[in-house]
Amino acid sequence: MDVQTGEGLTDTDFVLAGGADGSLSIFEVGKVGQGLEYGMKCKADRVWPLLNESQLECSEVPGHIWRPAQATPRMPSNISRIKLFGKQSPGTEDESSRTQHMLVSTLGCERAGGSLVVINLVELLNFNPNRLVLRRNIYEIATFNCTIWTADCEPDGSRAVIGTNLGAALVDLETGRASWLLRSKSDVLAQQLVHSGNAVLCGLRNGAIVTVDVREKQEAFPARQVRHRMRPSPLDNTLGKSSKQSLKLSRNMNSSHSTKMPSSIASLVSLRFDDQYFLASSMDGTVKLYDQRIIQRGAVQSYEGHVNSHTRMQLGVDPSERFFMSGGEDCNLRIWSIKSGELLFEDKFSKTVPSTVCWRNAERTLYFSCALILIVIFSILLTFSFLLLHRV
Incomplete structure (x- = not known):
């Protein structure tokens, strides 16, 4: 993102993390506080490849990450999902006028149900040591009388969907x-x-995957419900076991738009090249690729080697949609080819389960790829010019 610093706008990479205590943490990656004078440096370790003495001369020293000193907002309960989106400024159509926001869902606790919150990320990243996080930049959209396990939203931030212990809502x-x-x-x-x-x-927890058409008329319910005492469903080892809990099919969905996996669903990823295709993983370690047009025939591709029994681990798909990766309960990271199903990479670099993984975003991937191509072309031209001069 472009953030305002004492030296002006600075193009910077950030990692946003949500805590089990409801806290939001912000880490700058790469430039390590360049132009941002107040904060704390943290050492980042390169976890792969594992270096030995023969490789030391070709290795790069990993960079640092930097945490701003300013306070960050704290949500009322565990953060269950963070989703970034662009929100168009009123009266503008230019892509450069889009401002960044983040949608935050909270799980809910005994004192209150789950909630949806939108935060103005640009204002949050206005690094001024004397400036507190302004509550007017944090919008609580709705509080619900249920547990919110997950959430997603449209790129323009107009609508969101939430997954709860009572079903799914728009x-x-x-x-x-x-x-x-x-x-x-x-x-x-x-x-x-x-x-x-x-x-x-x-x-769903019972292993069902259901496709719902959001254009059909839905059953309405009050958006803001009275806070109450409730106990969210515990996320424990029972999640990995398939149950016989029932599913109520409404008129905007039917059985031809659903399928079943052996255990509770851990992750779903719709592919951009054709949104009829999606990847799905369940908590028994099964990972499959489905085509919604022929979903009743079963999966079109299966992937072997994933290790899971009860953990909600997220799949990460690369911007070109050629590969996907996931952590495992054996603490290994694995990468598969989406097309062939081949397991391409497997290595253990952590003592804990990497439950969330992601690739560098598409815009930066394209930027660095183009930069690398230009460097290669420049090197070739420089070499060619040197050879011509040498011959002359």
């Missing part, structure tokens, strides 16, 4: 109004809006 982020997409006795643990915006994938 939420208008401007008005806070919500409507049920799916009523279910089985928790919706994974969710993904397909890129067309016309449908949402819902992955």
Whole structure:
């Protein structure tokens, strides 16, 4: 993001992390506080490849990460999902006028249900040591009388979907109004809006995957509900076991738009090149690729080697959609080819389970790829010119 510093706008990479205590942490990556005078440096370790004495001369020293000193907002309960989106400024159509926001969902606790919050990220990253986080830049959209396990939103931030212990709901982020997409006795643990915006994938605790058409009329319910005493469903080892909990099919969905995996759904990822395709993983270690047009025939591709029994681990798909990766309960990181199903990489570099993984975003990947191509072309031209001069 471009952030305002004492030296002006600075193009900077950040990592946002949500804590089990409701805290939000912000880490700058790479430039290590360049132009940002107040904060704390943290050492980042390169975890792969493992270096030995023969490789030391060709290795790079890993960079640092930097944490701003300013206070960050704290949510009322565990953060269950963070999703970035661009929100168009009023009266503008230029892509450069888009401002960054983040959607935060909270799980809920005994004192209150889960909630949806939108935070103005540009204002949050206005690094001024004397400036507190302004509450006017944090908008609580709605509070619900249920547990919110996951959430997703459209790129323009107009609507969001939430997965709860009562089913799936569609939420208008401007008005806070919500409507049920799916009523279910089985928790919706994974969710993904397909890129067309016309449908949402819902992955349930009982192993069902249901595609819901969001264009159909839904059952409405109050957007802001009275806070109450409730106990969210515990996320423990029982999640990996398939249950016989029932599913209520409404008129905007039917059995031809659903399938079943052996265990609770851990992750769903819709592919951009054709949003009829999606990757799904369940908590018994099964990972499959589905085509919604022929979903009743089963998966079109299966992937072997994933290790899971009860953990909600997220799949990460690279911007070119050639590969995906995931952590495992054996603490290994694995990368597969989406097309062939081949396991391409497997290595252990952590003592804990890497439950969330991601690739560098598409814009930066393209930028660095173009930069690398230009460097190669320049090197070739320089070499060619040197050879010509040498011959002369």
